[in-house]
Amino acid sequence: MTGPVLAVDQGTSGTKALVICPERGVLGTGFAAVRPRHLPGGLVEVDPGELYASVVEAADRALAEAREPVTAVGLANQGETVLAWDPDTGRPLTDALVWQDRRAESVCAELTDHAEELRELTGLPLDPYFAAPKMAWIRRHLTADGVVTTSDAWLVHRLTGAYVTDAATAGRTQLLDLDRTSWSPRALDLYGLSGERLPEVVDVAGPVGTTTAFGHAIPLTGLVVDQQAALLAQRVTEPGGAKCTYGTGAFLLAHTGDTPRRGSSGLVSCVAWRLGGHTSYCLDGQVYTAASAVRWLTDLGVIKGATDLDPVGGSAPDSGGVTFVPALAGLAAPWWRGDLRGSLTGLGLDTTAGHLVRALCEGIAAQVTELAEAAALDLGEPLSVLRVDGGLTRSALLMQTQADLLQRPVEVSALPDATALGVGALARLGTEPGLTVAEALPDWKPSSVYEPRISADEAAARLAGFRREVAALLDRGPT
Template identity: 40%
Template sequence: MTMLLAIDQGTTSTRAIVFDRHGNKHAVAQRELPQHFPQPGWVEHDAEQIWQDTVACVRDALTSAGLAADGVAAIGITNQRETTVVWDRATGTPIHRAIVWQDRRTSAFCQQHQDRGTWLNEKTGLLLDPYFSATKIAWILDAVPGARERAEKGELAFGTIDSWLLWKLTGGTVHATDATNACRTALFNLHTQDWDDELLAFFQVPRALMPQIRDSASDFGRTDPALFGAPIQIGGIAGDQQAATVGQACFSPGMIKSTYGTGCFMVLNTGDEIRLSKNRLLTTVAYRLGGKPTFALEGSIFVAGAAVQWLRDAVHLIKAAGDTEGLAKSIDDTQGVYLVPAFTGLGAPYWDPEARGAIFGLTRDTGIAHIVRAALESVCYQTRDLLMAMNNDAVAPTELRVDGGMVVNDWLTQAMADILQIPVVRPQTVETTALGAAFLAGLQAGVYQSLDEISALWQEERQFAPAMPAQRADTLYAGWQDAVARVRSANAT
């Protein structure tokens, strides 16, 4: 049986999953990834640990599946996007911890240059925000002594996590990325499909740092034989949300999916049209195959599953993520309690990096269940924020395909259908991010001949229909909007 292996390197964990050609999962290995918070609003990862965990997970998954390296047709890589690594080309050693997509340390630069926002948006489809890689690269080059000079000499390399892993997996022989990751750096021109010299100059990022840009299904080289016993072809790379779009088979314009992991990310396929948003959504590459890009609108929420992690690890209101469903069910409503999880600012459609989280509506009757339920409901409200922006920019979707670890929670998925007032569809395989990476690798390896063949493999597991009256949903959402207004920063636009 033909097997594909996906490396899914996320914000809070690293995983390797073995799939067969039908999309069935045969083995999974996972390691949690610690977060580092050197200052308020700063978030970092140890890139070397990501690399070591990746190797360990691949080895464990192969062992669990009873596979040798030569039994894998190809590897696909999917990754947390925007997270920035700069390393020494000679030694393969990072010169600084990876700066994570959630990090807000470059807020002042972005605020100072908001007059360039329209220019940037027209080239990249993005906003001038600390979220994207460009300002993170510049910060590292300025913060590490001698780094800028070394970068200009070509001694250093930049990569998002996919590039970093590809470099290490191939023994330093391939420095490349794919268009879906490149388009999240704020250095990639959507129209030319290449790095843009004007953007590089504006952010003061030397071109010598940058990886080669390839299609999402492409020949990315082979793994170093010493790693897994034999070389394995690397055939697919896509940023996590674009990989989930492929895994959800959203291949036609108007199809929409939302993934719930650390953050929440909604992607609407717009076909071959670069559609710039009027509602502060992002225009992005959904995937690029055969040199032809398919575009999308995307809404990004910084905190979804991370709110549950906060309940567990920071305030100790729950012992495990699975506790949230029972607590939410134990009460009829939050009694007016709203939790706005703006721990690292607010993403789309607000884009307010200085906003901070808060809980509103507390009374003497408020208990743990109310706060936990409010945290879950915040995911639904933020999703409605994005859906309304999508409606205004493009089309009103008739259903939302959802995936990610959070949607195994039936209560949450039903609450989402209620708040959104459209059906929410959960697929048979909720590991769609990893599955999308495997599909892309399979396309390159010849396991699949077309996107239609992949689309035929997608299967619905359950559909959640709205059960709440629309007026009630609107009232609850109005309360959310009021709560968000209270946490917005004074300089928010």
């Protein structure tokens, strides 16, 4: 039995680190905040040095609390955040463009005629959310020097000197051949990136290199994109299951087995993970603003923070006729209209903060319901249950609203840090090749289960109202 491992989840608003023992559970935790800059025009960027410093700070805190040496480290990453950097020195050459950044819309517009070809090759729609458009934009507008990669490749290089990315993260670029899990020459050519030196695509578990950034030398043996780490931790390892993580955005992933499912319902087909050279796939749908929409409501002074969702929302029996489409960073799947802005309709002099909170919760839950229904269409059968994790699952109001609109049970994970626990399991697998996935994963059980409390007819009526407002946004176009 291996000793404790260090699991690091480098996310959009901060880095969480856990020291995990397979027998005694979590021995230490650490967190360090990250502060992306939200600029006019949909630009979101962050200092790469802040990302790296947050990894070291969070890990140091977790190790100090655990007071035990670790045998391996695993790193989960944001997925589509990119930067240019010098491979000789490790020095960043640009800020990191965060996954929410929209500045590469011009790159996508030029490739409209190749959108279907790119989707067939890579499983991804043409959208600046993904890494390749941002990489091409950096090359056109910022620098031709160094290499341009997703943030994980830079972090791993800083930690170990290796130049790699895992198959799941590579699958978020729109440069990976989905069927072969190798870089696609055609996609690279379309983006004008054929001459780039790209990182080696590796499995999500296995020796990558050794780091001394956390004190003594520790092998890095787990590497994966954040949402796939959470899918693994939720034990959704066979077709038919799905999970949704409610973080900065909300992300629903449904396992599809060992062949990619290129659906027609607006979801992304991507790599779930590659273990021992064997690739598993999933369908993926995104809501760009979840906790970030709650922060927006907080910044306006309507609430004091996410902990206010339930008491303030509980002050009103319903949304009072208010409908909130919280597309504050655009509409993602299944519409893929990142150029649109959100809408708040049905306001009156009697509208209260409680109505606004309920409308926000309903808007987030309605978008997730759209994703679940799209997944069911592509899979050919409805999802039996939705497993959920992330900070916003602490809101009973949001979770009950989700169960009501979905008309399915919502199982809230008892694991508060599913992403870190998932990559911790991969770190263990990377050091113990004989271990099975089931043996490496933490035990899963829900902390609570929310059952629908409204009729199917009422749920359909509430969803219809939300869809009318989305249709109005689509008709009106960007403003």
